[in-house]
Amino acid sequence: MDTVTITTGEERRPLGPLDWLRWGLVSFPMLVSIPGASGWLWPLIGVTLVCSVPMLRPPARPAWVLPAGMVVVIMSSGTLWVLQPNSLTSVAMFSTTFYLMRAYGKVLTTAATVLSVIAIVAMAWIHRLDWLSAVSILSLPVVMLLLAANRRGRSARLEQTELALARAQTAAEEHARAAALAERARIAREVHDVLAHSLAGLALNLQGARLMLVRDGASPDAVAQVERAQKLASDGLAEARKAVAALREDAVPVERAVADLLAGYRLDTGARADLVVEGEPRELDAAVGTTLVRAVQEALANTRKHAQKADVDVTLVFSPEQVELTIADRQGRRPPDAPAAGYGLRGMGERVALLEGELVSGPGEDGWRIHLTVPAWTCAW
Template sequence: MNAVRRLEGIDWVRWGIITVPTLFAISSASAVTWPLIVLVAVVSLPVLLHDRTAPPRWLLPAALVLVIAATGALWVLRPSGFTSVSMFGATFYTLRSSGRVASGFAVAAAAGTIIAWAISQQPSWLNALAPLAALIVMVLLAANRRGRVARLEQTELALARAQTATEEHARAAALAERARIAREVHDVLAHSLAGLALNLQGTRLMLVRDGASADTLAQIERAQKLASDGLAEARKAVAALREDAVPVERTVSDLLASYRLDSGARADLVVEGEPRELDAAVGTTLVRAVQEALSNTRKHAAGAAVEVKLVFGTDEVALTVVDRQGRRPPDAPTAGYGLRGMGERAALLEGKFESGPGEDGWRIHLTVPA
């Protein structure tokens, strides 16, 4: 809906030029001219109010053509009046503001009026040519204005296209540079960190075999964890540089890889359904659930194997994490802060969260809409 604006001075001037000269004919109005005067007064209202009432596009051109025809008839019937001013004013305004069809009707109505006036009044050839010359000048002025407006629009369009092309070129260059940096980070830093983490894992196992001190093993494990964390951060940086959202299944896989390197235990991921991009809140909830489950496994069942199952359904995503302790764990007296947090995250998404002991380990199950 268009915003209502206040009438400006140019609106009153335009309406006055088209309407007021006709009103002078009221003093000498007859039964024939009264209907024409009333018609001009009524159909000229769109000239004043067309921007305020948002009428159909055809209303203003149609009203102007009617004004030209009515004021032209008044001019033929009362040639001594000022109604010709209204006719020429309406014609000029139509030529400036309307399309080719309305302009054609306006010129035809004005030319027909001039011819009818010349036939009825029999003026000299010079006086007869003067109104036609005025009409021709109006047409030329309107054509010149249309051409100027068209050239300005073409210039603005060309500038807009040039600016868009420049911005797209700059964006493409920036994306290409970011992709190059991402490749370097992935091929050099990420691979180096992955190799370092594996070497540290092998070193830790060798030290355990050779009976190294606990302090030495702790230092190696700390270095291994730093390498694993650095690898995860490097992958996040690559995704950010490429402006790609890291898929949930890939993030979970990285967490399990870190768990394997950290504990030496088996950690498997099973994905069912067709993986797809998830809402940020849903993805964060799933990843935080896996992180908390692995943290609890490290704390309460160190070295236990972990199985993670991620199921992509039509309307929801289900996550199951089970640590295989080889025995049924005891029931927790109260839910810890981590389990409470997982339940709260699921509740915020109108999902479901279950946690408890299974036959041979602890099990959590999370279902969230997607």
């Protein structure tokens, strides 16, 4: 079975030069400090090296590992710098401080600044630095703080610009879609008012002609020809009505509708939202497509309510006889059992039951999981 993957969340990127440089600014000073370190300084060097590993490859979860590791690196490398003033450990402390200021918010920025200032004051006090040297070193955290604030501001402006462009593109697409729908509605009215009415009148006239031929004792061949013409008119009328219905509906593929819902969830929460489509997507019956889309919509609403900012994985499997949909949120823990099914899940179950499908929902190992199976009815026209 072919697999098509649509990823709407962030993917793990390969290590780049900046990652190695950021980690090297911590690890290299520690390695250089080893020969001159006394026995009781070895634990500080070891702790610094261990806590610097997340800076090379930030873990996806839990999120607190990287900032906590950087705080420890600042503390341990600052202590080493105070105890070994001729070493390069200050490079590790200041580079980690700047990275923490640039990547995180006010609380961690304040913590990094306070820790750096404490180390500088201790250095100046213990080693009797003159006031000019002390002020020069104290200016480093201030400069880094300004640079980090400027970097965060620039990143925020870029994000706002991208968001504005995305909204403008969405508005343009919605405008084009509305124009297309208006044109389709106009064509549907024309087909209904002209073609469908004409075919309906033709079918009625042919029926009257057939009755008159039967009454007057016409030949069977003539009656058969009129009956055939009446059937063609009736079939044409049915096809015209189907065409009108198709023009008035804006059928969106199920996989696209689900991807749009996940994109909205990601923009609202900032969490990861992935869609995996297996098999060959195809146009489904309106009832089947509506059930699948409403199931994803209800599941995302429940996730927003009960597990804010939880990652979501959705799998849509197309097989010849059925369509399977699995929605799982990643809360990082096993949620408690629901005392009773809410109206949303109950309505979802009723929709699936009307289609003679199956619905299973409940807590999993790391979040809530919904799995439903419905027959793969395709559109008749």
